[in-house]
Amino acid sequence: xxxxxxxxxxxxxxxxxxxxxxxxxxxxxxxxxxxxxxxxxxxxxxxxxxxxxxxxxxxxxxxxxxxxxxxxxxxxxxxxxxxxxxxxxxxxxxxxxxxxxxxxxxxxxxxxxxxxxxxxxxxxxxxxxxxxxxxxxxxxxxxxxxxxxxxxxxxxxxxxxxxxxxxxxxxxxxxxxxxxxxxxxxxxxxxxxxxxxxxxxxxxxxxxxxxxxxxxxxxxxxxxxxxxxxxxxxxxxxxxxxxxxxxxxxxxxxxxxxxxxxxxxxxxxxxxxxxxxxxxxxxxxxxxxxxxxxxx
Amino acid sequence: xxxxxxxxxxxxxxxxxxxxxxxxxxxxxxxxxxxxxxxxxxxxxxxxxxxxxxxxxxxxxxxxxxxxxxxxxxxxxxxxxxxxxxxxxxxxxxxxxxxxxxxxxxxxxxxxxxxxxxxxxxxxxxxxxxxxxxxxxxxxxxxxxxxxxxxxxxxxxxxxxxxxxxxxxxxxxxxxxxxxxxxxxxxxxxxxxxxxxxxxxxxxxxxxxxxxxxxxxxxxxxxxxxxxxxxxxxxxxxxxxxxxxxxxxxxxxxxxxxxxxxxxxxxxxxxxxxxxxxxxxxxxxxxxxx
Numbered sequence: 001x002x003x004x005x006x007x008x009x010x011x012x013x014x015x016x017x018x019x020x021x022x023x024x025x026x027x028x029x030x031x032x033x034x035x036x037x038x039x040x041x042x043x044x045x046x047x048x049x050x051x052x053x054x055x056x057x058x059x060x061x062x063x064x065x066x067x068x069x070x071x072x073x074x075x076x077x078x079x080x081x082x083x084x085x086x087x088x089x090x091x092x093x094x095x096x097x098x099x100x101x102x103x104x105x106x107x108x109x110x111x112x113x114x115x116x117x118x119x120x121x122x123x124x125x126x127x128x129x130x131x132x133x134x135x136x137x138x139x140x141x142x143x144x145x146x147x148x149x150x151x152x153x154x155x156x157x158x159x160x161x162x163x164x165x166x167x168x169x170x171x172x173x174x175x176x177x178x179x180x181x182x183x184x185x186x187x188x189x190x191x192x193x194x195x196x197x198x199x200x201x202x203x204x205x206x207x208x209x210x211x212x213x214x215x216x217x218x219x220x221x222x223x224x225x226x227x228x229x230x231x232x233x234x235x236x237x238x239x240x241x242x243x244x245x246x247x248x249x250x251x252x253x254x255x256x257x258x259x260x261x262x263x264x265x266x267x268x269x270x271x272x273x274x275x276x277x278x279x280x281x282x283x284x285x286x287x288x289x290x291x292x293x294x295x296x
Numbered sequence: 297x298x299x300x301x302x303x304x305x306x307x308x309x310x311x312x313x314x315x316x317x318x319x320x321x322x323x324x325x326x327x328x329x330x331x332x333x334x335x336x337x338x339x340x341x342x343x344x345x346x347x348x349x350x351x352x353x354x355x356x357x358x359x360x361x362x363x364x365x366x367x368x369x370x371x372x373x374x375x376x377x378x379x380x381x382x383x384x385x386x387x388x389x390x391x392x393x394x395x396x397x398x399x400x401x402x403x404x405x406x407x408x409x410x411x412x413x414x415x416x417x418x419x420x421x422x423x424x425x426x427x428x429x430x431x432x433x434x435x436x437x438x439x440x441x442x443x444x445x446x447x448x449x450x451x452x453x454x455x456x457x458x459x460x461x462x463x464x465x466x467x468x469x470x471x472x473x474x475x476x477x478x479x480x481x482x483x484x485x486x487x488x489x490x491x492x493x494x495x496x497x498x499x500x501x502x503x504x505x506x507x508x509x510x511x512x513x514x515x516x517x518x519x520x521x522x523x524x525x526x527x528x529x530x531x532x533x534x535x536x537x538x539x540x541x542x543x544x545x546x547x548x549x550x551x552x553x554x555x556x557x558x559x560x561x562x563x564x565x566x567x568x569x570x571x572x573x574x575x576x577x578x579x580x581x582x583x584x585x586x
Contacts, residue, residue: 199391202386202391203391203392205348205353205386206384206386206389206391206392207392207404208353208379209351209353209379209383209384209386209454210379210392210404210405210408210453210454210457211376211379211380211404211405211408211409211457212404212408213376213408227394228392228394228404231394232391232392232393232394235391235394235439236391
């Protein structure tokens with residue numbers, strides 16, 4: 001563990017993160033955390049602000065969809081975006097793993113909540129064509145939402161992401177929201193995730209070497225077994241936070257006032273085109289919504 | 297009799313992924329009971345992986361490790377027993393302290409072993425004595441201690457398990473010279489009194505030269521040498537190629553010998569070096585310690 005803390009603006013690339021997670025943390029090897037995947041694609045090159053805003057709108061319009069035609073339109077649009085990122089589709093499908101249960105659960109729930117001709121009935125449970133439609137509709141909707149959200153985190157480095165958020169939230173300053181501080185905290189939190197993971201692994205090993213048993217026993221015993229890991233972790237986090245604050249102050253950090261940036265964000269033609277295309281699609285969604293009957 | 301025997305062990309991180317990396321490649325050795333073995337090697341040479349394999353925190357990808365003649369992974373469910381027998385002090389062990397009092401923290405290991413109160417008490421007190429922690433400190437919170445004291449408390453926590461083999465990973469890192477010497481002396485004393493096996497990983501050739509009977513030199517995941525301290529440090533050239541060096545005093549003696557002065561080039565400690573030079577100058581040997 002180093003005593004000096006390097007406060008690194010571009011510290012968290014997926015590459016070093018994967019190295020840290022892959023090599024050091026046997027416990028947490030399977031978690032994808034820092035999700036940024038460096039590639040050279042149009043989507044990667046887009047301005048973070050544009051990506052955040054357009055993504056938010058896509059999410060909204062996925063919810064606006066009321067029938068299959070508009071849903072298919074926006075899903076195809078999302079698929080094109082996903083393919084354009086040049087990141088393997090498998091990776092996107094993996095991001096679905098976390099919400100798989102939710103998708104199935106809501107799907108099944110919707111299955112029994114339709115109206116129309118009854119296809120199958122058991123006591124109060126009945127399946128109808130409407131129910132089947134509903135189930136497919138919500139499942140697709142949630143899946144597309146999750147996958148398209150991954151585009152943002154896969155194609156934007158955490159620093160760009162927080163920078164972008166900071167710029168977007170700037171108007172909130174009128175309401176005395178400390179936008180810069182929030183963004184800085186997010187950056188730092190992201191930056192230290194791999195460090196904390198590594199540390200957790202180290203402490204766990206040290207306690208295991210003293211006979212701590214973390215794999216066996218019931219829930220209560222396992223929770224208890226975490227105490228010897230969590231306390232040292234907490235203590236070292238505070239120590240590290242203190243060190244970091246000191247290091248930042250030594251470099252005359254005093255909040256966002258008058259702070260200039262190494263990378264200045266600017267909208268480009270790509271962003272403009274992306275916006276135009278997105279708005280066309282959104283328009284189409286609204287049109288299809290009105291032109292065809294609702295499913296839900 | 298050998299207490300630890302490693303047979304063709306190989307260890308690969310991230311097996312089957314794109315980040316596959318072999319940390320240990322076909323390493324075999326035997327460590328005898330009661331030996332003090334130093335382990336040296338450049339950063340990334342596989343030392344840390346090796347010691348984690350020895351107490352069952354990692355499982356070798358290939359090969360076997362025997363403790364007192366038995367394969368440690370014979371019953372994977374019983375791997376905790378191995379960890380009690382092969383005590384491991386990690387780098388910067390003070391960061392593992394967590395209990396309310398130093399006493400309770402040292403008792404964590406023995407408590408996990410399922411010993412009775414009396415035995416735990418006896419072990420805690422004897423471990424505290426070995427590491428130089430006094431009665432009063434035992435009742436303190438471990439977070440009130442100084443850095444060096446915390447380190448000793450953490451080491452006591454492992455010693456209290458009374459392991460057959462004690463592994464220490466850079467126990468002196470970050471300590472001041474006095475603290476360093478004191479800690480090394482305590483470890484050496486512990487080794488002498490308990491007469492168990494100690495493995496010391498260190499980047500300090502001086503520390504190793506002072507304490508170890510034999511040295512295991514690791515380089516790029518392979519065993520490069522495993523020989524007596526004198527023999528290893530007489531091969532300065534080879535060590536330097538592995539990113540290591542011989543202790544300063546040994547280097548001086550080797551240079552003096554090159555200049556044609558008849559001194560023993562395998563001297564390992566400053567005291568021996570002083571006596572060598574004095575005897576060449578025709579004076580009687582004396583002791584540094586008054």
